[in-house]
Amino acid sequence: MTDDVATDSRDAADEAARQAGVEIHEVDDLTDLERISTLLEQIWGRDPDAPSIMAPELLRAMSHAGNQVTAAFRDDEMVAATAALLALHDGELEVHSHITGVATSEQGSGVGWAMKQHQRAWCLERGITIVRWTFDPLIRRNAVFNLTKLGARIVDFVEDLYGRMQDARNLGLPTDRAVASWELTERRVQLAAGGRFPEPKLDALKGSGAEIALSVGDDQAPERHDVPGAPRLLVAQIPEDVETLRSQDRDLAQRWAEAFRDTVGARITGGYRVTGITRAGWYVLGRDEQVAELSS
Secondary structure, eight states: OOHHHHHHHHHHHHHHHHHHTOEEEEOOOHHHHHHHHHHHHHHHTOOTTSOOSSOHHHHHHHHHTTOEEEEEEETTEEEEEEEEEEEEETTEEEEEEEEEEEOGGGTTTTHHHHHHHHHHHHHHTTTOOEEEEEEOTTOHHHHHIIIIISOOEEEEEETTTTOOOOSTTTTTOOOOEEEEEEETTSHHHHHHHTTOOOOOOHHHHHHTTOEEEEEEOTTSOEEEOOOOSOOSEEEEEOOSOHHHHHHHOHHHHHHHHHHHIIIIIHHHHTTOEEEEEOTTSEEEEESSHHHHTOOO
16 A cells, blocks of 8 residues: 555545535544434434443443544534444454444435545555445445445345344344445545446446346335356345335335345355445346456
Protein backbone atom coordinates (compact mmCIF):
# COMPACT_ATOMS: atom_id res chain seq x y z
CA MET A 1 0.00 0.00 0.00
CA THR A 2 1.28 3.47 -0.85
CA ASP A 3 0.82 6.61 1.21
CA ASP A 4 -1.04 8.04 -1.78
CA VAL A 5 -3.90 5.54 -1.35
CA ALA A 6 -4.32 6.47 2.31
CA THR A 7 -4.19 10.18 1.46
CA ASP A 8 -6.73 9.77 -1.33
CA SER A 9 -9.01 7.83 1.00
CA ARG A 10 -8.93 10.61 3.58
CA ASP A 11 -9.71 13.19 0.88
CA ALA A 12 -12.64 11.04 -0.30
CA ALA A 13 -13.89 10.68 3.27
CA ASP A 14 -13.72 14.41 3.93
CA GLU A 15 -15.56 15.15 0.68
CA ALA A 16 -18.26 12.59 1.46
CA ALA A 17 -18.83 14.14 4.88
CA ARG A 18 -18.95 17.61 3.36
CA GLN A 19 -21.54 16.57 0.79
CA ALA A 20 -23.65 14.88 3.47
CA GLY A 21 -23.41 17.99 5.64
CA VAL A 22 -22.01 16.19 8.68
CA GLU A 23 -18.92 16.08 10.84
CA ILE A 24 -17.54 12.62 11.61
CA HIS A 25 -15.14 11.89 14.42
CA GLU A 26 -14.11 9.28 16.94
CA VAL A 27 -16.06 9.11 20.21
CA ASP A 28 -14.75 8.25 23.67
CA ASP A 29 -16.79 10.58 25.88
CA LEU A 30 -19.23 8.57 27.97
CA THR A 31 -22.13 10.95 27.31
CA ASP A 32 -21.74 10.58 23.54
CA LEU A 33 -21.26 6.82 23.89
CA GLU A 34 -24.63 6.72 25.67
CA ARG A 35 -26.07 8.69 22.75
CA ILE A 36 -24.67 6.09 20.32
CA SER A 37 -26.27 3.28 22.31
CA THR A 38 -29.64 5.05 22.32
CA LEU A 39 -29.43 5.87 18.61
CA LEU A 40 -28.77 2.23 17.69
CA GLU A 41 -31.70 1.08 19.84
CA GLN A 42 -33.98 3.51 17.99
CA ILE A 43 -32.74 2.49 14.54
CA TRP A 44 -33.20 -1.22 15.15
CA GLY A 45 -36.50 -0.85 17.02
CA ARG A 46 -35.16 -2.87 19.92
CA ASP A 47 -37.59 -4.14 22.59
CA PRO A 48 -36.91 -2.10 25.75
CA ASP A 49 -36.81 -5.32 27.78
CA ALA A 50 -34.21 -6.93 25.49
CA PRO A 51 -30.45 -6.59 26.09
CA SER A 52 -28.85 -3.49 24.63
CA ILE A 53 -27.47 -3.76 21.10
CA MET A 54 -24.31 -1.90 22.16
CA ALA A 55 -24.20 -0.90 25.81
CA PRO A 56 -22.32 2.32 26.63
CA GLU A 57 -19.82 0.48 28.83
CA LEU A 58 -19.03 -1.92 25.97
CA LEU A 59 -18.53 0.99 23.58
CA ARG A 60 -16.27 2.64 26.15
CA ALA A 61 -14.16 -0.52 26.44
CA MET A 62 -13.90 -0.75 22.66
CA SER A 63 -12.85 2.87 22.27
CA HIS A 64 -10.39 2.67 25.15
CA ALA A 65 -8.77 -0.42 23.57
CA GLY A 66 -8.16 1.37 20.27
CA ASN A 67 -11.10 0.08 18.24
CA GLN A 68 -13.18 2.29 15.99
CA VAL A 69 -16.15 4.00 17.63
CA THR A 70 -17.32 6.79 15.35
CA ALA A 71 -20.33 9.09 15.12
CA ALA A 72 -21.64 11.57 12.58
CA PHE A 73 -23.11 14.88 13.74
CA ARG A 74 -25.24 17.45 11.96
CA ASP A 75 -24.87 20.50 14.17
CA ASP A 76 -25.43 19.00 17.64
CA GLU A 77 -27.58 16.07 16.48
CA MET A 78 -26.01 12.62 16.25
CA VAL A 79 -27.29 11.03 13.03
CA ALA A 80 -25.15 7.90 12.56
CA ALA A 81 -22.69 5.68 14.39
CA THR A 82 -20.23 2.86 13.74
CA ALA A 83 -18.61 0.39 16.13
CA ALA A 84 -15.84 -1.82 14.71
CA LEU A 85 -13.37 -4.27 16.22
CA LEU A 86 -9.78 -5.08 15.42
CA ALA A 87 -9.74 -8.73 14.33
CA LEU A 88 -7.47 -11.51 13.11
CA HIS A 89 -8.37 -13.52 10.01
CA ASP A 90 -5.93 -16.19 8.85
CA GLY A 91 -3.31 -14.48 10.99
CA GLU A 92 -3.77 -11.08 9.33
CA LEU A 93 -4.97 -7.95 11.13
CA GLU A 94 -8.34 -6.73 9.84
CA VAL A 95 -11.28 -4.71 11.08
CA HIS A 96 -14.62 -6.36 11.78
CA SER A 97 -17.25 -3.67 11.33
CA HIS A 98 -19.83 -4.92 13.79
CA ILE A 99 -22.53 -2.30 13.40
CA THR A 100 -23.28 0.89 11.47
CA GLY A 101 -26.59 2.64 11.96
CA VAL A 102 -28.03 5.70 10.26
CA ALA A 103 -31.03 7.55 11.69
CA THR A 104 -34.24 6.79 9.80
CA SER A 105 -34.65 10.48 8.94
CA GLU A 106 -31.23 10.41 7.25
CA GLN A 107 -31.82 7.50 4.86
CA GLY A 108 -30.63 8.48 1.39
CA SER A 109 -28.79 11.57 2.62
CA GLY A 110 -25.30 10.22 1.94
CA VAL A 111 -24.46 9.84 5.63
CA GLY A 112 -24.03 6.05 5.36
CA TRP A 113 -21.65 6.51 2.44
CA ALA A 114 -19.69 9.10 4.41
CA MET A 115 -19.43 6.76 7.41
CA LYS A 116 -17.96 3.96 5.29
CA GLN A 117 -15.52 6.28 3.54
CA HIS A 118 -14.40 7.52 6.96
CA GLN A 119 -13.94 3.90 8.06
CA ARG A 120 -11.85 3.16 4.97
CA ALA A 121 -9.59 6.12 5.72
CA TRP A 122 -9.40 5.20 9.43
CA CYS A 123 -8.19 1.71 8.52
CA LEU A 124 -5.70 2.71 5.84
CA GLU A 125 -4.16 5.32 8.12
CA ARG A 126 -3.44 2.44 10.52
CA GLY A 127 -2.08 0.11 7.85
CA ILE A 128 -5.21 -2.07 7.78
CA THR A 129 -6.39 -3.03 4.29
CA ILE A 130 -9.39 -5.34 4.81
CA VAL A 131 -12.72 -4.70 6.52
CA ARG A 132 -15.28 -7.46 6.99
CA TRP A 133 -18.85 -7.28 8.22
CA THR A 134 -22.00 -9.33 8.16
CA PHE A 135 -25.31 -8.22 6.70
CA ASP A 136 -28.74 -9.59 5.93
CA PRO A 137 -28.44 -10.65 2.27
CA LEU A 138 -32.21 -10.43 1.70
CA ILE A 139 -32.30 -6.65 2.30
CA ARG A 140 -31.75 -5.40 -1.23
CA ARG A 141 -30.80 -1.79 -0.47
CA ASN A 142 -28.02 -2.96 1.87
CA ALA A 143 -26.74 -5.50 -0.65
CA VAL A 144 -26.62 -2.89 -3.44
CA PHE A 145 -24.86 -0.44 -1.14
CA ASN A 146 -22.28 -2.98 0.03
CA LEU A 147 -21.49 -4.63 -3.29
CA THR A 148 -22.17 -2.02 -5.96
CA LYS A 149 -21.68 1.26 -4.11
CA LEU A 150 -18.70 0.20 -1.98
CA GLY A 151 -17.22 -2.52 -4.19
CA ALA A 152 -17.16 -5.22 -1.50
CA ARG A 153 -17.68 -8.94 -2.20
CA ILE A 154 -19.53 -11.67 -0.33
CA VAL A 155 -17.05 -14.35 0.71
CA ASP A 156 -19.06 -16.46 3.18
CA PHE A 157 -22.55 -17.27 4.40
CA VAL A 158 -23.43 -18.18 8.01
CA GLU A 159 -26.75 -19.69 9.05
CA ASP A 160 -28.58 -18.09 12.01
CA LEU A 161 -25.44 -16.25 13.12
CA TYR A 162 -27.00 -14.32 16.01
CA GLY A 163 -29.89 -16.66 16.83
CA ARG A 164 -33.47 -15.41 16.91
CA MET A 165 -33.62 -11.67 17.65
CA GLN A 166 -36.75 -9.75 18.62
CA ASP A 167 -36.00 -6.31 17.19
CA ALA A 168 -38.26 -4.80 14.54
CA ARG A 169 -35.88 -5.72 11.72
CA ASN A 170 -35.48 -9.42 12.48
CA LEU A 171 -38.86 -10.30 14.06
CA GLY A 172 -37.63 -13.60 15.46
CA LEU A 173 -36.72 -14.98 12.01
CA PRO A 174 -33.43 -16.79 11.30
CA THR A 175 -30.49 -14.40 11.29
CA ASP A 176 -28.70 -15.83 8.27
CA ARG A 177 -25.90 -13.47 7.30
CA ALA A 178 -23.58 -12.88 4.38
CA VAL A 179 -19.95 -12.00 5.14
CA ALA A 180 -18.73 -9.01 3.14
CA SER A 181 -15.04 -8.50 2.47
CA TRP A 182 -14.00 -4.95 1.60
CA GLU A 183 -10.44 -4.99 0.26
CA LEU A 184 -9.59 -1.34 0.66
CA THR A 185 -6.70 -1.02 -1.79
CA GLU A 186 -8.27 -3.17 -4.52
CA ARG A 187 -8.91 -1.42 -7.82
CA ARG A 188 -12.67 -2.01 -7.73
CA VAL A 189 -12.86 -0.38 -4.28
CA GLN A 190 -10.79 2.59 -5.42
CA LEU A 191 -13.11 2.98 -8.42
CA ALA A 192 -16.13 2.73 -6.11
CA ALA A 193 -14.72 5.44 -3.84
CA GLY A 194 -14.74 7.72 -6.87
CA GLY A 195 -18.25 6.65 -7.87
CA ARG A 196 -16.96 4.77 -10.91
CA PHE A 197 -17.57 1.08 -10.09
CA PRO A 198 -20.00 -0.27 -12.72
CA GLU A 199 -23.24 -2.02 -11.82
CA PRO A 200 -23.53 -5.55 -13.24
CA LYS A 201 -25.84 -5.79 -16.28
CA LEU A 202 -28.29 -8.69 -16.22
CA ASP A 203 -28.57 -8.98 -20.02
CA ALA A 204 -24.79 -9.22 -20.36
CA LEU A 205 -24.66 -11.83 -17.61
CA LYS A 206 -27.34 -13.96 -19.27
CA GLY A 207 -25.51 -13.56 -22.56
CA SER A 208 -22.43 -14.96 -20.86
CA GLY A 209 -24.30 -18.11 -19.94
CA ALA A 210 -25.53 -17.23 -16.45
CA GLU A 211 -27.95 -19.77 -14.96
CA ILE A 212 -30.88 -18.56 -12.82
CA ALA A 213 -30.90 -20.14 -9.35
CA LEU A 214 -33.64 -18.08 -7.66
CA SER A 215 -36.15 -15.44 -8.72
CA VAL A 216 -39.14 -13.47 -7.44
CA GLY A 217 -42.50 -14.86 -8.56
CA ASP A 218 -45.59 -12.83 -9.50
CA ASP A 219 -46.94 -13.38 -5.97
CA GLN A 220 -43.63 -12.24 -4.41
CA ALA A 221 -42.90 -15.85 -3.45
CA PRO A 222 -39.46 -17.33 -4.09
CA GLU A 223 -39.12 -19.43 -7.24
CA ARG A 224 -36.28 -21.92 -7.10
CA HIS A 225 -34.73 -23.13 -10.34
CA ASP A 226 -33.00 -26.47 -10.71
CA VAL A 227 -29.37 -25.81 -11.66
CA PRO A 228 -27.44 -29.08 -11.77
CA GLY A 229 -23.69 -29.26 -11.40
CA ALA A 230 -21.45 -26.26 -10.87
CA PRO A 231 -21.93 -23.70 -13.65
CA ARG A 232 -19.35 -20.97 -13.95
CA LEU A 233 -21.88 -18.18 -13.46
CA LEU A 234 -25.17 -17.92 -11.53
CA VAL A 235 -27.69 -15.15 -10.85
CA ALA A 236 -30.28 -15.07 -8.08
CA GLN A 237 -32.96 -12.47 -7.38
CA ILE A 238 -34.23 -11.20 -4.01
CA PRO A 239 -37.41 -9.22 -3.18
CA GLU A 240 -37.49 -5.46 -3.52
CA ASP A 241 -38.47 -4.86 0.13
CA VAL A 242 -38.17 -7.92 2.34
CA GLU A 243 -38.56 -5.82 5.51
CA THR A 244 -42.11 -4.81 4.57
CA LEU A 245 -42.81 -8.37 3.47
CA ARG A 246 -41.68 -9.65 6.87
CA SER A 247 -44.04 -7.33 8.70
CA GLN A 248 -46.98 -8.32 6.47
CA ASP A 249 -46.50 -12.05 5.87
CA ARG A 250 -44.23 -13.86 8.30
CA ASP A 251 -44.76 -17.24 6.60
CA LEU A 252 -43.68 -15.88 3.23
CA ALA A 253 -40.67 -14.24 4.87
CA GLN A 254 -39.71 -17.61 6.35
CA ARG A 255 -39.98 -19.19 2.88
CA TRP A 256 -37.62 -16.56 1.50
CA ALA A 257 -35.09 -17.24 4.25
CA GLU A 258 -35.20 -20.96 3.48
CA ALA A 259 -35.03 -20.50 -0.29
CA PHE A 260 -32.05 -18.15 -0.12
CA ARG A 261 -30.25 -20.44 2.32
CA ASP A 262 -30.81 -23.50 0.14
CA THR A 263 -29.78 -21.85 -3.13
CA VAL A 264 -27.44 -18.89 -2.76
CA GLY A 265 -26.23 -19.74 0.73
CA ALA A 266 -25.40 -23.30 -0.28
CA ARG A 267 -23.48 -22.10 -3.34
CA ILE A 268 -21.45 -19.63 -1.28
CA THR A 269 -20.48 -22.23 1.32
CA GLY A 270 -19.67 -24.53 -1.61
CA GLY A 271 -17.05 -22.14 -2.96
CA TYR A 272 -18.87 -19.50 -5.02
CA ARG A 273 -18.23 -15.80 -4.48
CA VAL A 274 -20.89 -13.14 -4.82
CA THR A 275 -19.22 -10.41 -6.84
CA GLY A 276 -22.05 -7.96 -7.35
CA ILE A 277 -25.78 -7.24 -7.48
CA THR A 278 -27.97 -5.28 -9.88
CA ARG A 279 -30.34 -2.62 -8.62
CA ALA A 280 -33.18 -4.94 -9.63
CA GLY A 281 -31.94 -7.37 -6.99
CA TRP A 282 -30.02 -9.96 -9.04
CA TYR A 283 -26.99 -11.32 -7.21
CA VAL A 284 -24.05 -12.42 -9.37
CA LEU A 285 -22.23 -15.57 -8.24
CA GLY A 286 -19.06 -16.89 -9.83
CA ARG A 287 -16.40 -19.54 -9.41
CA ASP A 288 -13.35 -17.68 -10.73
CA GLU A 289 -11.72 -14.27 -10.85
CA GLN A 290 -12.73 -13.68 -14.47
CA VAL A 291 -16.33 -13.78 -13.31
CA ALA A 292 -15.42 -11.45 -10.46
CA GLU A 293 -14.60 -8.74 -12.96
CA LEU A 294 -17.60 -9.37 -15.26
CA SER A 295 -19.75 -6.31 -14.68
CA SER A 296 -20.81 -5.03 -18.08
